Structures are given as structure tokens and as C-alpha cells.
Amino acid sequence: MAYTVDYLTELIHYHLVLGEADDESADRNLSLLAGEIQNLATRPLWQEATWVFCDRCGCSVDTELIHPDGHHYSDDGDFYCVDCWRAEELR
Ligand SMILES: [Zn+2]
Structure with a gap:
């Protein structure tokens, strides 16, 4: 089975959002995950706008x-x- 972005997003939603008792815990999970994912990028994902x-x-x-x-x-x-x-x- 191929792990697509849609599939992994569904996993994240199920385990890290719906599986949490409240919104604060879900948001903390997503924030931590976003930080980890950002570290996987080979170059900065965001650029400061001036x-x-x-x-x-x-x-x-x-x-x-x-x-x-x-x-x-x-x-x-x-x-x-x-x-x-x-x-x-x-x-
Ligand atoms: Zn002008």
C-alpha cells in the first residue's frame, strides 16, 4: 500500500486530532508535528515577505x-x- 499525503493526513486527523480529549491537546499535537515535518524539508518551506x-x-x-x-x-x-x-x- 502506498502512503499518500491524503492517507497520512487521515491518519493524523484520526490519531492526533480526533483521539485527543480537547482542542488544546489536538492543536499541540499538530504544532509539534508541523515542526518535525518542517525539519524534513531540504530547504526552508517559508520565506519572510518584505x-x-x-x-x-x-x-x-x-x-x-x-x-x-x-x-x-x-x-x-x-x-x-x-x-x-x-x-x-x-x-
Ligand atoms: Zn504608486
Whole structure:
């Protein structure tokens, strides 16, 4: 028998959630299990998100979306989102 994610999830639900007397115990089990599973990963499963805010309209932009060459930063260091950058270019 192949142990699929669905099968193992069902096992976890049955033994570590439904088998516990209360929600706190079930949540503690899941938290411990999640920590153990995270240690199995070959690289970090989560990455911290960072944001910058457009100096013109104030919208937030995930730094992952900003071109590494500093595109959309003006000469004085202000950051502009794509829409504001284009509006600035069209002036
Ligand atoms: Zn903007």
C-alpha cells in the first residue's frame, strides 16, 4: 500500500486530532508535528515577505517583484510602483 499525503493526513486527523480529549491537546499535537515535518524539508518551506511602499501613491509592493537592478527607484531614492513609474515617464 502506498502512503499518500491524503492517507497520512487521515491518519493524523484520526490519531492526533480526533483521539485527543480537547482542542488544546489536538492543536499541540499538530504544532509539534508541523515542526518535525518542517525539519524534513531540504530547504526552508517559508520565506519572510518584505514590502516597500510607493512614495507617490503609498501602495505596498513585495520586494520579490522588484527588479534587482533597482528599477523603479528614482535618482533621489524614492520608490515608485509600476503604475506611478509609468505615469512619471509619460509626463
Ligand atoms: Zn504608486
